[in-house]
Amino acid sequence: MKSFRTFALKTLLATAASLVLTTPALADVNIGVTLSLTGPASGLGIPVGNQFKLWPKTIAGEKINLIVLDDASDPGKGVTNARRFVTDDKVDIVMGGSITVVTAAIAPVSLESRTPQLAIAPVGLPPEQDRWVFRLPQGFEVMAHPIVAHMKKGGVKTVGFLGYTDAYGELWLKEFTRQAEAQGIKVVATERFARTDTSATPQALKLVSANPDAMLVVASGSGAAMPHKAVMERGYKGRVYQTHAAATPDLVRIGGKDVEGSYVVSGPAVIAEQLPDSHPSKKAAVDFVTQYEKAYGAGTRNQFAGHAYDALIALEKALPVALKKAKPGTAEFRAALRDAIEGMGRTIFAHGVMNWTEKDHWGYTNETGVLLKVVGGKFVVEN
Amino acid sequence: MDASIAGILALDGLGNGAVYALLALATVLVFAVTRVIFIPQGEFVAFGALTLALLQSGKVPGTVWFLLALAAAVVVQDLAAGLRQRRPAARLASQALRTLAWPVGVSLLALWAAPRGLPLLAQAALTVALVTPFGPLLYRLAYESLADASVLVLLIVSVGVHFALVGLGLYFFGAEGFRNPSFWDQRFQFGGLTLAGQTVIIFAASIGLIVGLWLFFERSLAGKALRATAVNRLGARLMGISSAAAGRLSFTMAAFIGALSGLLIGPTTTVFYDSGFLIGLKGFVAAVFAGLSSYPLALVGALGVGLLESFGSFWASAFKEVIVFSTILPVLLWRSLRDPHGEEH
Numbered sequence: 001m002k003s004f005r006t007f008a009l010k011t012l013l014a015t016a017a018s019l020v021l022t023t024p025a026l027a028d029v030n031i032g033v034t035l036s037l038t039g040p041a042s043g044l045g046i047p048v049g050n051q052f053k054l055w056p057k058t059i060a061g062e063k064i065n066l067i068v069l070d071d072a073s074d075p076g077k078g079v080t081n082a083r084r085f086v087t088d089d090k091v092d093i094v095m096g097g098s099i100t101v102v103t104a105a106i107a108p109v110s111l112e113s114r115t116p117q118l119a120i121a122p123v124g125l126p127p128e129q130d131r132w133v134f135r136l137p138q139g140f141e142v143m144a145h146p147i148v149a150h151m152k153k154g155g156v157k158t159v160g161f162l163g164y165t166d167a168y169g170e171l172w173l174k175e176f177t178r179q180a181e182a183q184g185i186k187v188v189a190t191e192r193f194a195r196t197d198t199s200a201t202p203q204a205l206k207l208v209s210a211n212p213d214a215m216l217v218v219a220s221g222s223g224a225a226m227p228h229k230a231v232m233e234r235g236y237k238g239r240v241y242q243t244h245a246a247a248t249p250d251l252v253r254i255g256g257k258d259v260e261g262s263y264v265v266s267g268p269a270v271i272a273e274q275l276p277d278s279h280p281s282k283k284a285a286v287d288f289v290t291q292y293e294k295a296y297g298a299g300t301r302n303q304f305a306g307h308a309y310d311a312l313i314a315l316e317k318a319l320p321v322a323l324k325k326a327k328p329g330t331a332e333f334r335a336a337l338r339d340a341i342e343g344m345g346r347t348i349f350a351h352g353v354m355n356w357t358e359k360d361h362w363g364y365t366n367e368t369g370v371l372l373k374v375v376g377g378k379f380v381v382e383n
Numbered sequence: 384m385d386a387s388i389a390g391i392l393a394l395d396g397l398g399n400g401a402v403y404a405l406l407a408l409a410t411v412l413v414f415a416v417t418r419v420i421f422i423p424q425g426e427f428v429a430f431g432a433l434t435l436a437l438l439q440s441g442k443v444p445g446t447v448w449f450l451l452a453l454a455a456a457v458v459v460q461d462l463a464a465g466l467r468q469r470r471p472a473a474r475l476a477s478q479a480l481r482t483l484a485w486p487v488g489v490s491l492l493a494l495w496a497a498p499r500g501l502p503l504l505a506q507a508a509l510t511v512a513l514v515t516p517f518g519p520l521l522y523r524l525a526y527e528s529l530a531d532a533s534v535l536v537l538l539i540v541s542v543g544v545h546f547a548l549v550g551l552g553l554y555f556f557g558a559e560g561f562r563n564p565s566f567w568d569q570r571f572q573f574g575g576l577t578l579a580g581q582t583v584i585i586f587a588a589s590i591g592l593i594v595g596l597w598l599f600f601e602r603s604l605a606g607k608a609l610r611a612t613a614v615n616r617l618g619a620r621l622m623g624i625s626s627a628a629a630g631r632l633s634f635t636m637a638a639f640i641g642a643l644s645g646l647l648i649g650p651t652t653t654v655f656y657d658s659g660f661l662i663g664l665k666g667f668v669a670a671v672f673a674g675l676s677s678y679p680l681a682l683v684g685a686l687g688v689g690l691l692e693s694f695g696s697f698w699a700s701a702f703k704e705v706i707v708f709s710t711i712l713p714v715l716l717w718r719s720l721r722d723p724h725g726e727e728h
Contacts, residue, residue: 192701196655198399199398199652202693202700203697206700222560250560
């Protein structure tokens, strides 16, 4: 009898609460977005926010409510935002953060509230949290793939590694070594440097004296030019490869003629028009770049905004599937949406070809990365 | 390793060491005169290199606005202090005018010169003129009112100034790095060794500056006044030497040396807004080697740091900084054993 009374009471309360609180938003899909719009990582967060402003009002015929909050690059603030999303706004999906630390901090909230989360930063997570989180940026695996493939095609047998002493260098070294060894390519020398070092001459000397067939320089932006120049100044004649963090005009601006003829791996989104017609992402990438630059001016394209563009593609595919199973605003709908994202199969993003599976929430396939060559101070797609 | 590799490493190490030596000298100078452990010394290096880089690309460097903001802050501070002490308005105005004259003048010159693409040497001179006033302005803003505080308090202020300068550097210069053109593109071959013209300039400028400093301290009245303040602040004051003026002069020289180091190192590496800290810290290690008091020992220490860094990167590049900064430990031990003394303050 008691259990019936409790049940009746609960039902009554729940009905009352839903009438009072959620009536206006009952049919809408609520999306909570937390981005680093201020703080040290605002350079990454602001472009993502810009792209969210270009989102349509409805997806698959369903009205969507985008709730964008600023986490000030602070994981604590990100968690506060995420809690607000799941308790007050009753969102159906969380997007963000735009940097790794915030993303990692809000993943437990997504798990606890059983809300799917689209991460806009690369992040490593324990398996139970990983179940609810899907990553939009590419991992190192798919970026190392075109480099290793190109090395193998060119008959490269030995490689010298010159990378940052930080996590970026370390993750690249691990992933690259694993893939290279599988292809019979050996890393014969490993040297490290820091972005603010005054000289990389000693490292370059040692690498050049090991005389590898190719060099891999792992650094970011303008920091990638100094070690590259040091290697060339020591008279290195082999191939030099650079990673996707170096695929910016700054490499050529500082590297000048020393980086001429080197290879750089990149995601497809930012080099849209240059992609060969055979690349699956060409259409999506061109559409993203045209749309973004029309709104924010020529030359404003960047990889971060591309992730928000891709999130829309994912939702357009997953929402209709989930809508067939449950109504937005319910726990069933969130679970259905998660399953729909996980099961959406091969999908063309502006950033590559995505194929999330139960085991893999990174998901990009090896068709994603594109190898570029520096020719006359410009990046040209290398086939 | 053979002789030619050792030669290249030694040359690379000595080239960097020469720049560390300049910063070590500036650190010793500032500490001796004002007892300030000047951690932001390296920031002047980054400011110098980046200012020249932006002038090279025809833009007005952020240094201009930074300098004007700093000068304005000092004027406000002076006015507030003057009004509290009820100084006459005419004196306050002339004081403000003297503070503003140089920063505003050189800023206007930079605004005029930036889009005109002057020759490299003229831009370098303009860079030094822009960065040097940062020294005295920072001293007046952050340190002068604390001149008699303990070394520890001054050190804490230095840490604060360092973070402020790095943060503002990011705002004024942006996150990307720059590399300056070489002042002299000539290359000299000695067997397997290649001596770049820029390295020659680094050596020449370092030696020139060291000789200049020596002459300044030995021959000029201002230099002797600085030395007197360094030896005994109170005694110097009784002899009519203003310790505030000595502090400003030493900071001016520190900023000048920093800006010059930035010009020297700019063409050999990519400089970022935050590059200065580690460069300055290596100068500081060399200064500690000299017990923060001896100029010749600082020079030896700096060249040692440069060589250690270069050979360390060759043998174990992942542990380079560990090697460089760990060497400070035995040096400190040796210094404290050789020269035992209690807390001075």
